[in-house]
Amino acid sequence: KTITVSGISANAKTYDSTTTATLTTAGYSFGGVESGDTVTLDATGVTATFADEHVADGLAVTVSGLALSGAQGANYTLTQPTGLTAAITPAALTITGVTASNKAYDGTTAAALTGSAALSGAISGDDLTLNSGSATGTFATANAGGGLTVTTSGYSLSGTDAVNYTLTQPTLAASITAK
Numbered sequence: 001k002t003i004t005v006s007g008i009s010a011n012a013k014t015y016d017s018t019t020t021a022t023l024t025t026a027g028y029s030f031g032g033v034e035s036g037d038t039v040t041l042d043a044t045g046v047t048a049t050f051a052d053e054h055v056a057d058g059l060a061v062t063v064s065g066l067a068l069s070g071a072q073g074a075n076y077t078l079t080q081p082t083g084l085t086a087a088i089t090p091a092a093l094t095i096t097g098v099t100a101s102n103k104a105y106d107g108t109t110a111a112a113l114t115g116s117a118a119l120s121g122a123i124s125g126d127d128l129t130l131n132s133g134s135a136t137g138t139f140a141t142a143n144a145g146g147g148l149t150v151t152t153s154g155y156s157l158s159g160t161d162a163v164n165y166t167l168t169q170p171t172l173a174a175s176i177t178a179k
Helices: none
Strands: 002-006 029-031 040-042 047-050 056-064 067-069 077-079 084-089 091-100 113-120 129-131 136-139 145-153 156-158 165-168 171-177
Touching: 047 084, 067 077, 091 145, 091 171, 113 129, 136 171, 156 165
Parallel strands: 002 077, 091 165
Antiparallel strands: 002 029, 040 067, 047 056, 056 084, 091 113, 129 156, 136 145, 145 171
C-alpha cells in the first residue's frame, strides 16, 4: 500500500556553494497506515537537495531516500514528500589586512587607510572581487587621543557570486596626536 509522510521540513542554511539541504523529521506522521500497524520512518539514507546553490528565499527542496521500517513497514511503499522549501542566506565576509594610520591633529576626522585589503570567509572558486577604491576611514572624533575608533566605508563586492555574501566593513583603531 502506498502511504505519504507529513511533518517533514527543510532547514534554512547559510550559503556554502552546494545544493545540499538538511531536513527536520521529528514530528512526522503517516497518511494511509492501517490501524494497529507499526510503521516508522527511516531517514538514514535520505538525500535533500536545494534546486539552486545561490542565496534565495523559498527555494524548492527535493527529497529522496526516506524509507520505512517497523514490524509492518514492508507492507507499505512511501511516497517521498514534495513541496518543501527553505532559504539559503548570505555567508558573512570580513576584511583583513587594513589598518588606520595615526596622524597629528588637523581638525578633521579623516583617517588614512593602509595595507592590502583581503577577504576572509570567501569560498574558494567563487567569482568574487573586493573593491577598495572607494574605501574611506573616519575617526570617531577630530580631537587628539589614543586608540580612537576608526570606522570604514566604501568597500564593496563584485563578481557573479557577490550576491551570496554580506560584507562587514572593518572597524579599526588609531591615534591622533596633539599638534
